[in-house]
Amino acid sequence: MKIGIIGSGVVGQTLGAKLVALGHDVVLGTRDPQKLDEKKNMAVSLKEWLASVQNKAKVVTFKEAASHGDVLITCTHGQISVEALKLAEADKVGPKVLIDTANELDFSKGFPPMVLASQDRSVGENIQKAFPNLKVVKTLNTMAAPVMVNPKAVAGGDHTIFMAGNDKDAKAKVADLLKSFGWSDILDLGDIGAARGPEMYMGMWIRLYGTLQNGMINIKVQR
Amino acid sequence: MKIGIIGSGVVGQTLGAKLVALGHDVVLGTRDPQKLDEKKNMAVSLKEWLASVQNKAKVVTFKEAASHGDVLITCTHGQISVEALKLAEADKVGPKVLIDTANELDFSKGFPPMVLASQDRSVGENIQKAFPNLKVVKTLNTMAAPVMVNPKAVAGGDHTIFMAGNDKDAKAKVADLLKSFGWSDILDLGDIGAARGPEMYMGMWIRLYGTLQNGMINIKVQR
Numbered sequence: 011m012k013i014g015i016i017g018s019g020v021v022g023q024t025l026g027a028k029l030v031a032l033g034h035d036v037v038l039g040t041r042d043p044q045k046l047d048e049k050k051n052m053a054v055s056l057k058e059w060l061a062s063v064q065n066k067a068k069v070v071t072f073k074e075a076a077s078h079g080d081v082l083i084t085c086t087h088g089q090i091s092v093e094a095l096k097l098a099e100a101d102k103v104g105p106k107v108l109i110d111t112a113n114e115l116d117f118s119k120g121f122p123p124m125v126l127a128s129q130d131r132s133v134g135e136n137i138q139k140a141f142p143n144l145k146v147v148k149t150l151n152t153m154a155a156p157v158m159v160n161p162k163a164v165a166g167g168d169h170t171i172f173m174a175g176n177d178k179d180a181k182a183k184v185a186d187l188l189k190s191f192g193w194s195d196i197l198d199l200g201d202i203g204a205a206r207g208p209e210m211y212m213g214m215w216i217r218l219y220g221t222l223q224n225g226m227i228n229i230k231v232q233r
Numbered sequence: 234m235k236i237g238i239i240g241s242g243v244v245g246q247t248l249g250a251k252l253v254a255l256g257h258d259v260v261l262g263t264r265d266p267q268k269l270d271e272k273k274n275m276a277v278s279l280k281e282w283l284a285s286v287q288n289k290a291k292v293v294t295f296k297e298a299a300s301h302g303d304v305l306i307t308c309t310h311g312q313i314s315v316e317a318l319k320l321a322e323a324d325k326v327g328p329k330v331l332i333d334t335a336n337e338l339d340f341s342k343g344f345p346p347m348v349l350a351s352q353d354r355s356v357g358e359n360i361q362k363a364f365p366n367l368k369v370v371k372t373l374n375t376m377a378a379p380v381m382v383n384p385k386a387v388a389g390g391d392h393t394i395f396m397a398g399n400d401k402d403a404k405a406k407v408a409d410l411l412k413s414f415g416w417s418d419i420l421d422l423g424d425i426g427a428a429r430g431p432e433m434y435m436g437m438w439i440r441l442y443g444t445l446q447n448g449m450i451n452i453k454v455q456r
Binding site for chain 2: 125126127164174204211213217229230232
């Protein structure tokens with residue numbers, strides 16, 4: 011599958027590497043593909059990342075990534091998801107599936123960050139509203155990057171991942187992708203309005219992370 | 234133990250009945266103890282409730298409940314928690330432990346309700362701020378009433394309950410009470426500011442409830 015990733019931080023790099031390993035045709039979109047040596051936050055440089063995937067992927071602009079992928083994945087900070095997708099001209103790519111992995115976390119006052127999701131605010135809804143051509147599926151935002159692509163590393167994989175989106179076929183496609191990552195308990199919460207659930211849950215996640223001092227965690231919905 | 238419950242809806246009745254069964258000296262505080270025949274929401278009338286506990290408890294005013302209990306439990310709607318505790322004159326009862334079980338859910342636009350908790354708003358913090366004499370412990374707000382007092386009914390009890398509060402001794406006392414209900418995985422999230430975690434999680438819970446059409450659920454934190 012052709013996959014275009016919008017955002018080249020830890021999440022984009024981690025998902026990209028996994029998708030390359032699974033044999034997909036991956037491009038990693040970044041704001042300035044010339045800056046391959048730059049290190050940002052906790053991510054390695056894009057040069058190092060390319061080496062880590064044996065140069066089986068390409069680093070491109072946001073726009074090239076949006077154009078390349080049959081499936082798009084957005085993993086910039088949630089505060090700039092819509093802006094990055096505008097730079098990517100995602101309104102012009104037709105009815106593609108877009109996987110939204112983002113959270114709006116404000117670290118300006120230190121840890122724990124402020125979680126900006128609320129009863130009337132979610133990144134997933136904002137993206138769907140700004141890009142009605144895209145089939146937005148919210149998922150993967152409720153855990154740290156290493157858990158996203160290796161669920162079995164936590165409790166043997168006995169925990170839950172969530173999806174929300176308006177298009178059933180898009181969700182079925184995303185569920186297949188999640189299964190290929192090792193996920194088995196995939197819970198469909200409903201339309202994109204349900205993105206508020208997993209996004210507000212981040213208010214819990216950051217407290218769990220603070221208390222347990224461990225990012226290799228996730229929740230299992232017992233029912 | 235002498236326990237004063239502020240709020241006589243489903244949660245207050247359920248916790249009260251369990252505490253009576255465990256042998257505690259329970260009073261259930263309600264706005265107007267004369268209205269024993271009234272049925273509200275999903276709760277039975279207080280007359281029926283008293284019969285169900287073989288009249289081993291008393292129905293009293295908020296103020297009498299706050300005065301009676303060595304431990305207080307507030308379980309009105311979160312929007313009126315502070316108001317009810319003011320009616321209870323909870324500022325005059327000294328340094329008692331107060332268990333806050335409440336959520337602010339706005340059903341005015343139907344289901345799913347709007348979850349009013351956010352990055353800078355929680356019932357637990359509001360109560361602690363309004364009543365500095367109380368040792369507020371946030372807990373029990375992340376599940377339906379039947380699960381609160383019978384955790385083993387869901388996945389054999391293999392799921393997690395959260396606590397947040399400023400006072401360690403108060404949390405130890407509350408943990409003992411939770412253990413007597415059958416809880417084993419009790420996770421201390423930190424000071425009362427951490428109440429935002431379990432309160433924001435309700436944004437997830439209501440979506441889980443909507444999707445699964447089942448209130449007998451809870452999450453297990455896998456780590």
